[in-house]
Amino acid sequence: MAVADAQLVVEVSGAVATVVIRNPSRRNAMTLAMWQQLPVLLDRLEADPAVRALVLTGADNTFCAGADLGDLDELLSTGDAGVAVAAEERLAAFAKPTVAAVRGACVGGGCQLAVACDLRIAADDARFGVPPARLGLVYPAPTTRRLARLVGPAAAKHLLFTSELVDAARALRIGLVDEVLPDADLAARIDRLTAMIAERxxxxxxxxxxxxxxxxxxxxxxxxxxxxxxxxxxxxxxxxxxxxxxxxxxxxxxxxxxxxxxxxx
The missing domain is CATH 1.10.12 (Lyase 2-enoyl-coa Hydratase; Chain  A, domain 2)
Incomplete structure (x- = not known):
């Protein structure tokens, strides 16, 4: 697949908007253009009074394998002022409830985005990882603090120090996700949850x-x-x-x- 296939796709059904991370050739890794695109989409969806909840998910059976390392020079040169952190902060500040629906790999930048959502619902095949120590990178400070607030200092340090992938069951135990379901049940649960939120x-x-x-x-x-x-x-x-x-x-x-x-x- 060409780089042109990498994009964020918006689908709206009733009061719920779904943003789909799509980059099939790179397991839905976020490119520089996709990081730049996300705040623009969020501005539009936040301003739409018909939208009452937002779901973030990945195409096919992968949430997001992280930031596209082809953009490494950009990531290294900008640090905490980069487009990935800006996109994460915009997602965290989105005025309406946000739910990450996670299947498969949720790693690096993907985990960064999931943690910026209000709720995280995972299929039982989901895997989570924070790999900067394996890559020799310094994880952005806002991202690190948000992760620590969610799972606690010890669990955050384990993820950051080891770069180890953890399965959905462990993610549930440490508070990284809120629910774990069989993959076949995930879509229906997301539909019920967001419909409930939209009715409140x-x-x-x-x-x-x-x-x-x-x-x-x-x-x-x-x-x-x-x-x-x-x-x-x-x-x-x-x-x-x-x-x-x-x-x-x-x-x-x-x-x-x-x-x-x-x-x-």
């Missing part, structure tokens, strides 16, 4: 994501509580509960409401 109050979901991620200071919390009072979401939710019917939540973010929120402090 988007005000509740967006506020929870900002607070958990440390992106809501006191002024922002006051803004969220103002939105709660003005929106009627809570009254609708309680009424629906008592009436034993699905709630009809209507709050949607306006342009600028949730874009560009960065960690506080």
């Amino acid at each position: 109050s988007q005000l509740s979901v967006a506020a929870a994501k900002e607070i958990v991620d440390g992106r809501a200071d006191d002024d922002r919390l006051a803004w969220w509580h103002g939105q709660l009072q003005a929106s009627g979401e809570a009254r609708e939710g309680v009424s629906a509960f008592h009436e034993r019917r699905p709630p009809r939540f209507t709050w949607t973010p306006q342009p600028g409401d949730t874009v560009g929120r960065r960690p506080v402090g």
